[in-house]
Amino acid sequence: EVQLVESGGGSVQAGGSLRLSCTGAGFVVGKRDMGWYRQAPGNECELVSSITSAGVTYYEDSVKGRFTISQDNAKNTVYLQMNSLKPEDTATYYCAAEDEGSLWVGEQCPPSGTAFGYWGQGTQVTVSS
Secondary structure (H helix, E strand, C coil), X not given: CCEEEEECCEEEECCCCEEEEEEEECCCHHHCCEEEEEECCCCCCEEEEEECCCCCEEXXXXXXXXXXXXXXXXXXXXXXXXXXXXXXHCEEEEEEECECCECCCCXXXXXXXXXXXXXXXXXXXXXXX
């Protein structure tokens, strides 16, 4: 069975750090482009960071310099290290694998009504001021 399992969310004060983990089963994470998304109530789905199978990384402007994406192929896991957290980082975070070479782009994550790639179950990150 193909699945992604996330862990590492929680509640922290502003300025704190969290590390999210996303472990794959049934497929090789390192052979897929992988993304970390977030969605807060009332907001659209946002691609926060991604890493290609070649190791090329992307960061959304608001997290540059604070978040770091990495992967451990031996553990079939992708990480998102989040430092200097801000209240506006509060959201449910999802990891996802690409579908036929593309990462999801849409208002809702995970997508509803359509199958696209593989998604984790989501993990809540809450940052208090």
